[in-house]
Amino acid sequence: MKIIEFEEVYSTNDMARYLAQEGEDAPFWVISKKQTNGRGRRGRVWSSLSGNLFATYVIKLDDVSKLSPLYSFIIAIALKNCIEKYIPNKQTLLKWPNDILVEGKKISGILLESWIDKPNAFIAIGVGVNLLQSPDIEDKETTSIKDYSKPPEPKYLLSQLDAEFNILHEIYINEGFDPIKKMWEENAFGFGKPVTIKSHNENFFGIFNGINEAGELILIDEAQNIKFIQAGDVNFTH
Ligand code: BTN
Numbered sequence: 001m002k003i004i005e006f007e008e009v010y011s012t013n014d015m016a017r018y019l020a021q022e023g024e025d026a027p028f029w030v031i032s033k034k035q036t037n038g039r040g041r042r043g044r045v046w047s048s049l050s051g052n053l054f055a056t057y058v059i060k061l062d063d064v065s066k067l068s069p070l071y072s073f074i075i076a077i078a079l080k081n082c083i084e085k086y087i088p089n090k091q092t093l094l095k096w097p098n099d100i101l102v103e104g105k106k107i108s109g110i111l112l113e114s115w116i117d118k119p120n121a122f123i124a125i126g127v128g129v130n131l132l133q134s135p136d137i138e139d140k141e142t143t144s145i146k147d148y149s150k151p152p153e154p155k156y157l158l159s160q161l162d163a164e165f166n167i168l169h170e171i172y173i174n175e176g177f178d179p180i181k182k183m184w185e186e187n188a189f190g191f192g193k194p195v196t197i198k199s200h201n202e203n204f205f206g207i208f209n210g211i212n213e214a215g216e217l218i219l220i221d222e223a224q225n226i227k228f229i230q231a232g233d234v235n236f237t238h
Pocket of ligand 1: 010011012013014035037038039040041042044046053054055056108109110111126127128129
């Protein structure tokens with residue numbers, strides 16, 4: 001496991017991409033104690049409070065066709081497996097597309113980005129985990145590992161995450177998305193529950209029915225039509 005450490009960066013995702021483009025051999029992790037410009041999904045800011053984990057993993061793919069959003073499910077399951085070791089007696093669940101929730105509260109964030117440098121493609125998997133502090137996020141409750149137990153050192157959690165990710169990545173390479181999809185759905189928050197999804201300028205309502213082979217959310221609307229949602233913010237209504 002190769003880790004490149006920083007005291008402060010704008011964003012570990014930006015630094016990871018810069019290093020890869022400068023010729024750093026992937027796979028590698030970038031970890032930083034501070035982020036001054038941490039980014040969240042959908043153009044949001046990721047408030048990077050001190051003591052939390054900020055890291056990005058870069059993977060090099062030998063073929064552009066291997067680029068896939070499905071990596072976000074692999075990392076989400078890996079992260080859940082790591083986080084739950086520190087959360088005794090409480091269920092840790094996955095919320096589409098890649099949130100991890102403890103008692104319904106967000107404890108981490110994942111930001112997947114990719115670029116092409118022919119013939120290769122690169123994926124940067126950014127991971128933020130609330131170890132010591134819970135950032136304020138609009139319309140969302142947040143928590144941190146410290147609310148439940150003594151948090152690990154960021155680098156220690158990263159080594160656990162690397163190990164978990166590699167196991168699941170191997171499964172994905174050898175057996176495809178099916179076993180990953182199954183693991184994700186078994187741990188999904190709100191399966192079969194009514195949900196509202198804000199996607200671009202549209203709102204969708206229906207029953208959350210898992211994910212398809214492309215990682216899209218399956219929604220059954222009031223007229224029993226099946227819809228596949230590619231991106232959006234999910235809110236469980238009851
Ligand atoms: C989300 O909106 O839930 C995703 C948040 C992702 C935050 C992590 S922190 C490390 C990496 N660097 C960033 O700028 N963002 C990701």
